[in-house]
Amino acid sequence: MQVITTLIMACAMGSVSASPLNLGTSDLALGPKAKADAPAPGPGPGPVPVPSAAKPLNFDLKSKAQLPLPQRTVYQFPEDHTWVENLYVRDNGDILMTMMWPKASLYLLKNPSTNPEGTEPTLIHTFDDAQGLLGIAETAPDTFAVVSSKFSAMAAVVAGGSAIWEISLQDVANPKVRKVTDLPEGGFLNGLVKLHSAACRNVAPADRKTVLVSDSFNGLVYRVNTNTGAYEVAVKVPEMDPVEGAALPFGVNGIKIVGHYLYWANSDHTSMHRVAIDMTNGHMREGATVETLVTLKDTAFLDEFDIDEDGTIWGVTNADNKLIAMRPSAQGGSYEVVLGSNTEMTLAGDTSARFGKGAFNRRTLYITTGGASVVPVNGTITEPAKLVAVDTRGYLN
Numbered sequence: 281m282q283v284i285t286t287l288i289m290a291c292a293m294g295s296v297s298a299s300p301l302n303l304g305t306s307d308l309a310l311g312p313k314a315k316a317d318a319p320a321p322g323p324g325p326g327p328v329p330v331p332s333a334a335k336p337l338n339f340d341l342k343s344k345a346q347l348p349l350p351q352r353t354v355y356q357f358p359e360d361h362t363w364v365e366n367l368y369v370r371d372n373g374d375i376l377m378t379m380m381w382p383k384a385s386l387y388l389l390k391n392p393s394t395n396p397e398g399t400e401p402t403l404i405h406t407f408d409d410a411q412g413l414l415g416i417a418e419t420a421p422d423t424f425a426v427v428s429s430k431f432s433a434m435a436a437v438v439a440g441g442s443a444i445w446e447i448s449l450q451d452v453a454n455p456k457v458r459k460v461t462d463l464p465e466g467g468f469l470n471g472l473v474k475l476h477s478a479a480c481r482n483v484a485p486a487d488r489k490t491v492l493v494s495d496s497f498n499g500l501v502y503r504v505n506t507n508t509g510a511y512e513v514a515v516k517v518p519e520m521d522p523v524e525g526a527a528l529p530f531g532v533n534g535i536k537i538v539g540h541y542l543y544w545a546n547s548d549h550t551s552m553h554r555v556a557i558d559m560t561n562g563h564m565r566e567g568a569t570v571e572t573l574v575t576l577k578d579t580a581f582l583d584e585f586d587i588d589e590d591g592t593i594w595g596v597t598n599a600d601n602k603l604i605a606m607r608p609s610a611q612g613g614s615y616e617v618v619l620g621s622n623t624e625m626t627l628a629g630d631t632s633a634r635f636g637k638g639a640f641n642r643r644t645l646y647i648t649t650g651g652a653s654v655v656p657v658n659g660t661i662t663e664p665a666k667l668v669a670v671d672t673r674g675y676l677n
């Protein structure tokens with residue numbers, strides 16, 4: 281046990297402090313925020329510390345901020361019937377966006393915090409043999425893994441047509457692109473995260489370019505070694521399943537690793553879950569049980585999410601255009617809509633959310649949209665895909 285613990289710690293921890301190995305629910309109240317004397321948490325979607333002390337669980341989510349939260353459109357594509365599915369914030373703050381329709385294109389938007397509205401992103405690359413890109417993550421400095429799929433129409437995936445790619449952006453003008461593997465068993469491959477931190481010394485450096493990829497149709501998470509192309513099912517639990525017989529059978533969607541926990545959103549069940557994983561292979565830890573953190577009662581869908589340094593989970597709802605702040609607790613958690621609604625275009629068809637990086641961007645949440653093209657607002661209203669910046673400062677500070 282001691283040896284296993286050491287290995288997990290070496291793998292799980294980057295620059296953040298150690299997480300407890302307590303698998304119970306007592307550490308689910310993730311706040312209060314990091315101690316004042318702790319080093320400033322890393323910006324953006326990297327691992328955040330999970331407090332070790334058990335906290336009282338009667339914390340009610342109450343925002344001091346004026347709602348809805350302030351927002352602005354950073355960029356909107358010119359064409360209607362466009363869908364941007366995901367984004368990744370580079371260490372320099374620039375944003376990579378993956379388009380899911382009509383083209384499998386990767387875009388780069390520089391300086392999102394300072395660029396005036398309308399500044400055009402750069403088209404980095406359009407991937408072959410696919411109509412859409414989905415999840416993206418950095419697997420090594422300036423090297424990214426991304427999911428591609430074939431689509432017959434917007435959001436209508438072609439069975440067996442998914443693949444994982446690697447793209448190196450050391451020279452943005454001359455990206456190096458390599459197909460890692462086809463993944464024909466994939467149903468609807470969706471979210472993608474890097475498994476190993478750079479501090480994962482017990483995994484060979486080349487194999488640290490391993491990612492987890494969610495499959496929303498099949499209710500499971502693959503592990504893909506982007507170095508060798510080898511893949512296998514890493515986690516498959518009922519809490520990842522779609523609702524049986526649903527019109528849109530979407531289970532596990534957004535995924536994220538914080539400490540040694542895999543967090544995920546279940547779209548159909550509109551719920552957030554986590555389970556402790558073995559950081560060397562991405563499988564559930566022996567004896568680990570799945571925790572349900574929050575279940576939303578009044579929304580149609582739960583898509584991607586990010587988790588801030590306070591432990592608040594920021595999820596987007598796609599089908600009803602909302603941003604929801606969620607606070608996990610053993611009593612079922614609390615949550616509130618902080619921006620958007622089913623009758624508004626502000627976050628029309630919002631698909632993913634990631635915090636920015638850098639001093640002025642840390643509390644800015646960047647949100648991509650699909651323009652409500654599949655579930656039009658008020659039944660008929662759609663718009664082109666866009667990138668929205670939401671100011672979350674003042675929320676639970």
Ligand SMILES: *[C@@H]1O[C@H](CO)[C@@H](O)[C@H](O)[C@H]1NC(C)=O
Nearest residue numbers: 622623624625626657658661
């Ligand atoms: C949708 O309908 C509601 C109720 O009629 C209205 O208040 C709202 O402005 C409409 N939304 C849009 C984007 O037109």
